[in-house]
Amino acid sequence: MKNIKLFIILIISSFAISSCEDVVNVDLETAAPKLVIDASIKWEKGTTGETQKIILTTTTDYYSNTIPVATGAVVTVTNISLSTPITYQFIENGQTGEYICTNFSPIIGNNYALSVAYKGEIYTSTSTFMATPVITSTEQSIKPGIEGKDVYEIKFYFQDNGAEDNFYLVGAKNKNIAYPEYGVLNDEFYQGNVMFAFYRDDKIEKGDVIDFTLQGITEKYSNYMDKLLSTAGSDGGNPFATAPATLRGNIVNQTDSENYPFGFFHLSEIDSDSYTIQ
Numbered sequence: 001m002k003n004i005k006l007f008i009i010l011i012i013s014s015f016a017i018s019s020c021e022d023v024v025n026v027d028l029e030t031a032a033p034k035l036v037i038d039a040s041i042k043w044e045k046g047t048t049g050e051t052q053k054i055i056l057t058t059t060t061d062y063y064s065n066t067i068p069v070a071t072g073a074v075v076t077v078t079n080i081s082l083s084t085p086i087t088y089q090f091i092e093n094g095q096t097g098e099y100i101c102t103n104f105s106p107i108i109g110n111n112y113a114l115s116v117a118y119k120g121e122i123y124t125s126t127s128t129f130m131a132t133p134v135i136t137s138t139e140q141s142i143k144p145g146i147e148g149k150d151v152y153e154i155k156f157y158f159q160d161n162g163a164e165d166n167f168y169l170v171g172a173k174n175k176n177i178a179y180p181e182y183g184v185l186n187d188e189f190y191q192g193n194v195m196f197a198f199y200r201d202d203k204i205e206k207g208d209v210i211d212f213t214l215q216g217i218t219e220k221y222s223n224y225m226d227k228l229l230s231t232a233g234s235d236g237g238n239p240f241a242t243a244p245a246t247l248r249g250n251i252v253n254q255t256d257s258e259n260y261p262f263g264f265f266h267l268s269e270i271d272s273d274s275y276t277i278q
Helices: 219-235
Strands: 035-044 052-058 074-079 086-092 098-101 111-118 121-130 135-144 150-159 167-173 181-186 194-201 209-217 262-276
Touching: 035 111, 035 121, 052 074, 052 086, 052 111, 111 262, 121 209, 135 209, 135 262, 150 209, 150 262, 167 194, 167 219, 181 194, 181 219, 194 209, 209 219, 219 262
Parallel strands: 035 262, 121 262
Antiparallel strands: 035 052, 052 098, 074 086, 074 111, 086 098, 111 121, 135 150, 150 194, 167 181, 167 209, 209 262
């Protein structure tokens, strides 16, 4: 396992330009919109997990500041591991592109199937509901930063399951950033041992609160998020800010394979913790 830093350092060089600037208008071709499916089912430890949400949007042209929502879809998730499969309906909240289920039943280790019917096409996927360890402790230290400025480093610890290969999605959020920052890690060199993730931010100060999250994920989702974060990291760590045209998830268009969607179907427990800088 590599130590994963849940922050992105941007080094920006500024150049003074004294000459006149010409405005160049670039005509870009707009491709047909593709469906974007944010189907992350997360069961917060200590809750029933009954309320879940799936978000449907579509891609748009490069210069648009608005992300179009996909309304009017029929969205279901089915537990296919049961002898009699149970299907859960996700009902759209108005015309927001947010589809809500209030009676979902999460079962660790069971396989679930996603189905989205949208504009005459059927999109499907299957995935396993993954377990997540408990965040056991958190500690802070001070490390040297850029230009000699000391920065806070916060670590949170959890126990890896030594009976299997595990992959994790870790996140951190503080008041200085709009979206959580994420990283992926695995137990390749820490099988069955206590693991940790750490977070640095030169803007956090004493008294600031850092919110951490931990999710157990599949290897496929780990590979997907690793590539997605590499592409979308400059958007403040929000992995669903932009769907890279070259990155495909685990959802398939059964009606027209060429009109593939973006996004991923993922299910897991999630543990969270908050730490106040001392």
